[in-house]
Amino acid sequence: MTxxxxxxxxREGxxxxxxxxxxxxxxxxxxIAGRKEEVERGIVTLTLTDDEGIRxxxxxxRDLDKPTDVLSFSLLEGEQADIRYEDEYESSAEGEESWEDDDKAGDPFSDLLxxxxxxxxxxxxxxxxxxxSFERELGFLFVHGFLHLLGYDHGDEEEERLMFAKQEEVLREAGLVR
Structure with missing residues (x-):
């Protein structure tokens, strides 16, 4: 898996x-971001919505009754890290052989980031x-969200400096500069 x-x-329409x-x-x-963060496999789900949906x-x-630009819900950290598929996972013999990590075999959610x-x-x-450009802003928000999925935050100046530097590096490599 990659x-x-x-x-x-x-969105409507x-x-x-x-x-x-x-x-x-x-x-x-x-x-690009995955390579730089040494994340070789996993699934990221992106939802495009409007201001009312994100509000x-x-x-x-977050108990904030206002729209924002991006939200991230990581399955790698916090309370959600314990979510597991509880029913028995049925697969064929050939499907069972394809699992690389026996601890995660039978857990179809194990690759969700x-x-x-x-x-x-x-x-x-x-x-x-x-x-x-809109493409640059969309890319910025997406990379920002991806880094949050991996546990990065910007709660203080040092964390913010590190996270934003990583974002800019990815965007620059992709040609999405200001």
Whole structure:
């Protein structure tokens, strides 16, 4: 298994050709960030939503009743790290041989790194506010969310400096500069 991106578009009207192009760019960013962080395998789920959708999640999970630009829900840390598939997992004999880690065999969720949720309208507004492309802003938010999935935070100045430097390095390598 490799590092892969799955995505959902919850916005009214859903995804179109433009979003397909975004996903190609985000898959490239995921590959770059994964290589730099030595993450060789896993699944990241990205949900594109609107301000109301992300506001509801922000209220429900962070007690902040306002929209934000990006939220991350890691399955590698905190309480959610203990979530496991409890039912017996049925597979054929040949499927059982494909598991590389016997401790994770039978756990179809073991490769999930977590979920990233991005408000597309918020990303569009911030791109205009900061004077750079929408693609750069979307990439910034995605890499930011991915680093949160891996446990990075920006609770103090040193953590913020480290996290933002890592983000900029990935974006620069992908050609998404300000």
């Amino acid at each position: 590092l892969s991106l799955e995505w959902i578009d919850e 859903g995804a179109g050709q433009r979003e397909e192009q975004w996903m190609e760019a985000l898959e490239k960013l995921l590959a 509801e999640l922000n209220r429900q999970y 977590g979920d990233i949720v991005i408000s597309v309208p918020r990303a569009e507004a911030q791109a205009a506010e900061y004077g750079h």
